Amino acid sequence: TIEMYFSSFLPAFLAFSGIVTASAIPSPFLESRQSSPAAGVVYSKCSKPGVFALAFDDGPGQYTEELIKTLNAAGAKATFFFTGTLYGCIYNRAAAVKAAYSSGHQVASHTWTHPQTLDSMSVSQLTIEMRKLETALVNIIGVKPTYMRPPYLKTGGNVPTAMRNLGYRMITDSVDSQDWNGLSVSASEQKFRSAGPSTPDGKGHISLLHETYANTVRDLVPRLIKWAKENNLKMVTVAECLGDANGAYAKGNGGGAQTC
Structure with missing residues (x-):
């Protein structure tokens, strides 16, 4: 391609001309591609x-x-991995979905029914799970998400x-609060404090929490929030923390009966 030719030819030409003697200049085209999260890949x-x-x-x-x-x-941004039917029909809580989106939080997918057997489903079955929620979200907020977190973090099979075909980045976590496992609030908090403000290689954490528990909320x-501020951490969406702040959504197709 033109940019590949440019990225390989320009450094050699400049070095030959005596304009630069340092290492090769990185191509902005290639950097952009490398920094954008890829569909079907786990982060x-x-x-x-x-x-x-x-x-x-x-x-x-x-x-x-x-x-x-x-x-x-608190001036914090977060990501909501919504389902279609796990805690009632999503259309019955459309106001909450709209509030998350309009407040600048990221709306993402956690599948339509939250199946326990995600990694044993066919591509066709997985596509139905994702498309149903896509349609609902387009009907509610006008766009579809490009990020998802698989139920039970099942990323196999x-x-x-399926996620690559549908254009979804797959998210897991680096710190699990284990609120789903009955852990006390103090014990959950300690998991974050023990993990420290960053991963061993110096990157920010992606958390696993559940908005369905009163103690968590x-x-x-x-x-x-207090811990993050103590450590001068900016609380951002998953897309922003992956350098993809403008890539959280895509155009989609709505319509159909707005029921579950």
Whole structure:
């Protein structure tokens, strides 16, 4: 391609001309491609330091709007991995989904029904799971997400192929609060403090939390906001923490009966 030719020819030409003697100049075209998260690939941590991605699964639920108010008051951005039917029909909580989106939080996919057997499903079955939620989200907020977190973090089987075909980046985590496992708020908080403000290679954390637990929303999240501020961490969406702040959504197709 032209940019590949440019990136290989220009450094040699400049060096020959005596204009530069340092190492090859990196191509801005190639850098852009390398920094953009790829569909069908698993990301468990941020791509840069100094950030913290609060990421919540299983909503929208009864505490979602309360959580959004807490985040907004703290100047924090978060990511919501929504399902279609896990805690009731998503259309019945459309106001919460709209509130998350309009507040600048990232709306992402956690599949339509939250199946336990995600990694044993066919590509066709996985596509149906994702498309149903896409349609609902387009109907509610006008766009479809390009990020997803697989239920139970199951990334095997046909999941990578299906997500690559559908254009989804796959997210797991670097710190699991284990609120889903009955861990106390203090014990969950300690998991983050023990992990430190960054991963061993200096990148920001992507968290695993659930907005469906009152203790998480009302007690753990304020503690984590305080912890992040103590460590001068900017609380950002998953897309932003991966250097993809403008790539969280794509155009999609809505329509159909707005029921579950």
